[in-house]
Amino acid sequence: MEGILPFLKPAGLTSHDCVFKLRKILKTKKIGHTGTLDPDVTGVLPICIGKATKVAEYITEAGKAYEGEVTIGFSTTTEDASGDLVEKKFVNRTIQREEIQKVLDSLTGEIEQTPPMFSAVKVGGVRLYEYARKGIEVERPTRKVKIYSIQLLDDRTEFTGETIQFRFRVSCSKGTYIRTLAVMIGECLGYPAHMSNLTRIQSASYMLADCLTFAEVEKIMEAGAIATVLKPLETALSHLPKLLINDKVAEKVKNGALLQIPEHLKTTNGPIIAETKDGLAIAIYAKHPNKPDLLKPVKVLRNEIE
Numbered sequence: 001m002e003g004i005l006p007f008l009k010p011a012g013l014t015s016h017d018c019v020f021k022l023r024k025i026l027k028t029k030k031i032g033h034t035g036t037l038d039p040d041v042t043g044v045l046p047i048c049i050g051k052a053t054k055v056a057e058y059i060t061e062a063g064k065a066y067e068g069e070v071t072i073g074f075s076t077t078t079e080d081a082s083g084d085l086v087e088k089k090f091v092n093r094t095i096q097r098e099e100i101q102k103v104l105d106s107l108t109g110e111i112e113q114t115p116p117m118f119s120a121v122k123v124g125g126v127r128l129y130e131y132a133r134k135g136i137e138v139e140r141p142t143r144k145v146k147i148y149s150i151q152l153l154d155d156r157t158e159f160t161g162e163t164i165q166f167r168f169r170v171s172c173s174k175g176t177y178i179r180t181l182a183v184m185i186g187e188c189l190g191y192p193a194h195m196s197n198l199t200r201i202q203s204a205s206y207m208l209a210d211c212l213t214f215a216e217v218e219k220i221m222e223a224g225a226i227a228t229v230l231k232p233l234e235t236a237l238s239h240l241p242k243l244l245i246n247d248k249v250a251e252k253v254k255n256g257a258l259l260q261i262p263e264h265l266k267t268t269n270g271p272i273i274a275e276t277k278d279g280l281a282i283a284i285y286a287k288h289p290n291k292p293d294l295l296k297p298v299k300v301l302r303n304e305i306e
Contacts, residue, residue, distance in 0.1 A: 001028050002050035003230025004059075008211035009037050009045040009200075022047055025218050026226065034059035034236075035174075035203060040082050043200030044208055052233040054301055058271065058284075059236045062204035063148065065171045068195055070182040073163030075192035077132070079116045079179035087192040090162040095189060097157045100166065103188040104150040112142045113180045146173040147181070165196060205238050206231070233301065234281045241265055243274045243285065243295075250274075253282045254303050259295045261287065271298060 005026075009018055015036045023031050026049065034046045034056045043066070048056045073091050076083030115128060123131070123138050131138050153167040168185075170178060179195045186193020201208045212220070212229060220226050243265060245253060253259070253274050265272055272285045272295060282302050285295040 001026065001226065001230070002052055003227075003232060004052050004206070004236055005047040005049060005217070005230055006206040006210040006212065007045045007047045007217070008208070008213050009042055010213070011040055011042050014039050015045060018045060019047065021214065022217065025214070025221055027221075032056050035064070037200060038080065038179075038198075040080055041198045041200065043198075044203045044206050044211055045200070046203055046206050046236070048233075048236070049230065051301065052236065054299055055233050055236040055284075058240065059204045059206075061174050062239050063171060063173055063202075064176070064200060065169065065202035066178050067153065067167065067169050067199050067201050068178050068182065069165055069167045069197040070185050070193055071163055071165045071196040072186050072189060072191045072193045074194065075183060075186070076194045078194075079177075079183050080195045081197070083194070089191050091160075091164050091191060095159040095164060097152070097159070099189065100159070100185075101152060103185055104152060104168065106188065107181065107184060108147050108150055110144055110146050111184075112144055113177055113184075114140050114142050115177060116180055143175055145176040147176065148172060167197075169201075171202075205235050234275070234279060237273050237281055237284075240271055240273050241268050243272050245274050245276060245282065247276065250276055250282050253297070254300055256297050256300060258288065258291070258297075259285060261293055261295055 007018065007022070009015065015033045019031055019033050023029060028049060030053055031047060031049050032053050034048060037043065037045055046059050048059070074088040075086045077086055123140060128138070128140065148171040151169040153169055159166065170181065178198055182195035183193055199208070220229055243259070243262065259274065269287070273281050274283045274285055275281045280302065282300070283297045284299045284301065286298045288294040288296045
C-alpha cells in the first residue's frame with residue numbers, strides 16, 4: 001500500500017487520533033499525517049502511506065487554504081471557541097464593510113505572528129501548550145508568515161450587534177496560525193476577538209472535495225479498492241521544480257549520484273525533483289553545499305524504476 005489519502009478530519013479528534021484510527025482501518029503501520037490540525041478544526045488532512053511517508057514534509061511545507069469565522073467582542077485563552085473567556089468588550093458601533101476590508105488588506109502579505117500559548121511550538125524544549133496547562137506564561141518568539149490572500153465571505157455592508165461574526169477565506173504559508181489571525185483582525189478593529197470556526201479547504205494540491213471520511217475509507221477497504229483512491233506520491237511534489245532524467249541517469253540517481261545543475265534551475269534554492277519522462281519521481285535533490293555546479297540527493301524515493 002503506497003500513496004496519499006486525502007482525509008476529511010472531523011472535529012473532536014487530534015491529527016494523531018486520526019492516524020491511530022486509520023492505521024487500524026488500513027491495516028498498515030507505515031502511515032503519517034502532514035501538518036497538525038487542532039481538535040476543533042475540520043478539513044483536509046493528507047495522510048501518507050508506505051513510501052509516500054518520505055514526502056510528508058513537502059506537503060507540510062506547501063501552502064494551505066482555510067475558511068473560517070471570526071467572532072468580534074470577546075477573546076479566549078486558546079484564541080478559538082474552546083478556550084476560557086479572557087476579555088469581553090461588546091461592539092458599541094456599526095462596523096462598515098469597507099473598514100473590515102481595509103483590515104483584511106492590511107494583513108495580506110508578509111506579517112509577524114506570535115504563536116498562541118495553546119500551541120505545539122517548543123520553547124526551551126517544552127511545547128507551549130504544556131506551559132499553558134500549568135498556567136505558566138512564557139516569552140514566545142515571533143515568526144514571519146505569508147498571507148497570500150484574504151477574502152471576506154459575507155455580503156453585508158454593515159455589521160451590528162454586541163458581538164459580530166463574519167466568515168473569511170485565507171490562503172497562507174506554512175506556520176500561519178489562523179486563530180491568531182482572527183485575533184489580529186479584532187485588534188485592528190479595536191475589539192477582542194477569537195476564531196469561532198475553521199475548516200482547512202486545501203493543503204498543497206489536495207482539496208476538500210477530494211477528501212474521504214472514516215466511514216468511506218472503511219467501506220472502500222472492505223471492497224478491496226483502497227488503491228483506487230490513493231494519490232501517487234508525485235502529487236505531493238507537484239509544486240516543486242522538476243529535473244527530467246532518462247532511464248540511464250535514473251539508475252544512477254537511485255544509487256545517490258550527483259547531478260549537474262541545468263541552466264533553468266540555477267536560480268532555484270529549494271528542493272528539486274528528479275523524475276522520468278513518465279512523471280515518476282525518483283529522488284529529491286538540492287544544491288551541493290560545496291560544489292556550486294552540482295546537485296546532491298536529499299532523499300531517494302524509489303530504489304527501482306517501477
